[in-house]
Amino acid sequence: RTKMKETEIVFIPSPGIGHLISTVELVKLLINRDERLSITVLIMKLPNDSTPTSSASAYESDTARIRFVHLPNPTPTPTQVDSEPPKSLRHFLFDFIHSHKTHVRDVVADITRSHSVRLAGVVIDMFCTTMIDVANEFGVPSFVFFTSGAAVLGLMFHLQSLQDHQNQDITEFHDSDAELLVPTFTNPVPAKLLPSGMLDKGGSGTLFLAIFRKFRETKGILVNTFAELESHAIRSLSTLSSDGDDNIPPIYPVGPILNIKEGGCGGEVTHNNQEQYDAIMSWLDDQPPSSVVFLCFGSKGCFGDNQVKEIAHALESSGHCFLWSLRRPPPKGSVDLPQDYSNPEDVLPEGFLERTVGKGMGKVIGWAPQAAVLSHPAVGGFVSHCGWNSTLESIWCGVPVATWPLYAEQQMNAFELVRELGLAVELKLDYRGDFFWSSDEVGLLRAEEIESGIRQVMMDGEIRKKVKEMKEKSRVAMMEGGSSYISLGRMIEDLIHDALQNIQTPPG
Numbered sequence: 001r002t003k004m005k006e007t008e009i010v011f012i013p014s015p016g017i018g019h020l021i022s023t024v025e026l027v028k029l030l031i032n033r034d035e036r037l038s039i040t041v042l043i044m045k046l047p048n049d050s051t052p053t054s055s056a057s058a059y060e061s062d063t064a065r066i067r068f069v070h071l072p073n074p075t076p077t078p079t080q081v082d083s084e085p086p087k088s089l090r091h092f093l094f095d096f097i098h099s100h101k102t103h104v105r106d107v108v109a110d111i112t113r114s115h116s117v118r119l120a121g122v123v124i125d126m127f128c129t130t131m132i133d134v135a136n137e138f139g140v141p142s143f144v145f146f147t148s149g150a151a152v153l154g155l156m157f158h159l160q161s162l163q164d165h166q167n168q169d170i171t172e173f174h175d176s177d178a179e180l181l182v183p184t185f186t187n188p189v190p191a192k193l194l195p196s197g198m199l200d201k202g203g204s205g206t207l208f209l210a211i212f213r214k215f216r217e218t219k220g221i222l223v224n225t226f227a228e229l230e231s232h233a234i235r236s237l238s239t240l241s242s243d244g245d246d247n248i249p250p251i252y253p254v255g256p257i258l259n260i261k262e263g264g265c266g267g268e269v270t271h272n273n274q275e276q277y278d279a280i281m282s283w284l285d286d287q288p289p290s291s292v293v294f295l296c297f298g299s300k301g302c303f304g305d306n307q308v309k310e311i312a313h314a315l316e317s318s319g320h321c322f323l324w325s326l327r328r329p330p331p332k333g334s335v336d337l338p339q340d341y342s343n344p345e346d347v348l349p350e351g352f353l354e355r356t357v358g359k360g361m362g363k364v365i366g367w368a369p370q371a372a373v374l375s376h377p378a379v380g381g382f383v384s385h386c387g388w389n390s391t392l393e394s395i396w397c398g399v400p401v402a403t404w405p406l407y408a409e410q411q412m413n414a415f416e417l418v419r420e421l422g423l424a425v426e427l428k429l430d431y432r433g434d435f436f437w438s439s440d441e442v443g444l445l446r447a448e449e450i451e452s453g454i455r456q457v458m459m460d461g462e463i464r465k466k467v468k469e470m471k472e473k474s475r476v477a478m479m480e481g482g483s484s485y486i487s488l489g490r491m492i493e494d495l496i497h498d499a500l501q502n503i504q505t506p507p508g
């Protein structure tokens with residue numbers, strides 16, 4: 001008797017830790033969930049990426065049903081965005097991904113020639129829509145794994161639809177005081193908070209519009225969220241999808257999908273330096289429950305010298321114990337990610353470390369083992385850039401956030417947390433944080449404002465209670481019978497059902 005063919009899925013995540021961690025965890029979840037599945041994950045590595053997902057250990061698998069293929073980098077690998085002709089980071093990312101297309105095609109072709117597996121579909125994320133062409137060439141459906149939330153997904157569809165179907169030039173929203181009615185939000189959305197990349201006239205705006213046009217051609221969109229968190233947004237997207245008029249594919253809320261090991265015992269991929277990890281954890285072990293404020297701003301978060309000093313003053317005068325992940329901006333125009341300071345004293349106010357760290361009041365670190373830190377009972381508040389993974393991690397761990405969004409769609413995430421869901425304290429919603437590309441001070445936030453945000457997030461009992469309730473709901477969502485568990489099962493059935501329909505009856 002010949003063995004039944006496994007149903008193979010190819011995953012193509014965008015490079016960047018915020019995309020890779022949740023993709024790898026989703027892949028493991030699918031494999032554990034259904035023994036008919038096997039998965040190939042195609043990994044692209046950004047030049048000069050030193051975050052934990054750039055190392056091979058992030059891609060270990062204990063089953064032959066998961067295969068990681070590290071795609072060779074195109075040569076020469078671009079390293080500067082201000083090359084000729086000048087490019088934005090976003091253009092760079094799109095070009096970088098696009099340049100892997102031939103390799104992707106080769107891998108997919110190999111899989112289709114295999115006798116042991118049957119290719120059922122390709123799952124791409126946000127910036128990889130160019131790979132939908134490859135799926136089409138091989139006649140298999142594409143799915144999207146959207147690593148941000150449902151409200152933002154709806155917002156992007158809405159902007160694209162305004163531009164394409166309602167004769168609205170969305171670039172006019174750039175720096176405008178307008179407010180938008182967006183179906184996935186219950187409150188009017190201030191145009192000031194819209195993701196600037198989408199509104200970039202003649203620049204990345206057209207790239208983003210193309211993404212959401214392409215999304216409408218896919219078979220379904222898995223979203224790293226859960227029904228209990230974004231009930232309004234998910235309901236609204238599902239209604240649009242079932243109406244059929246908008247070509248919004250079926251939405252599968254399957255999260256929160258995170259790399260957090262229970263019990264705060266480490267083992268997360270983001271924990272890559274044992275000595276530093278142990279030092280942080282043992283310091284946290286010595287602190288009372290919910291007493292430490294944690295500051296961390298994602299893989300690209302960094303500040304100019306003056307802003308660093310304002311944060312330091314705020315921490316000192318708040319009187320709270322702190323754990324601060326502080327990283328150095330990359331050189332202007334480079335596509336490198338921020339690095340740890342070799343000596344943070346160079347940038348901190350004089351005597352700061354002595355007065356705080358020296359007295360056991362805090363710790364200044366570089367890259368943080370964030371998932372383990374948030375899981376530690378000593379952590380009582382989180383000043384966060386509101387990247388979607390960080391947002392989900394804070395909810396999963398029940399740690400309230402003070403919002404300080406910096407780039408990408410983070411202002412919208414912050415707006416959703418504060419205004420839509422009442423799950424975070426507003427430290428700032430509209431900080432202009434494009435300093436990633438210039439270490440100039442783009443909107444300096446003063447120590448008093450930062451201090452007030454820190455005090456609030458450490459004290460607000462109401463928000464803490466709501467976050468703890470949402471923590472319980474997030475865990476139930478992922479358990480057998482929970483909303484995300486059911487939704488993932490539905491996606492698997494839809495995929496396998498379609499794959500079986502696609503099989504040609506052999507001649508004779």
Ligand code: UDP
Nearest residue numbers: 018270298299367368370371387388389390
């Ligand atoms: N992260 C971390 N240590 C850091 C910065 C980030 O472990 O010092 C992890 C964080 O826990 C999250 C991911 O990197 O899982 C960042 O994803 P997110 O979507 O929050 O932000 P992005 O980096 O994509 O802006």
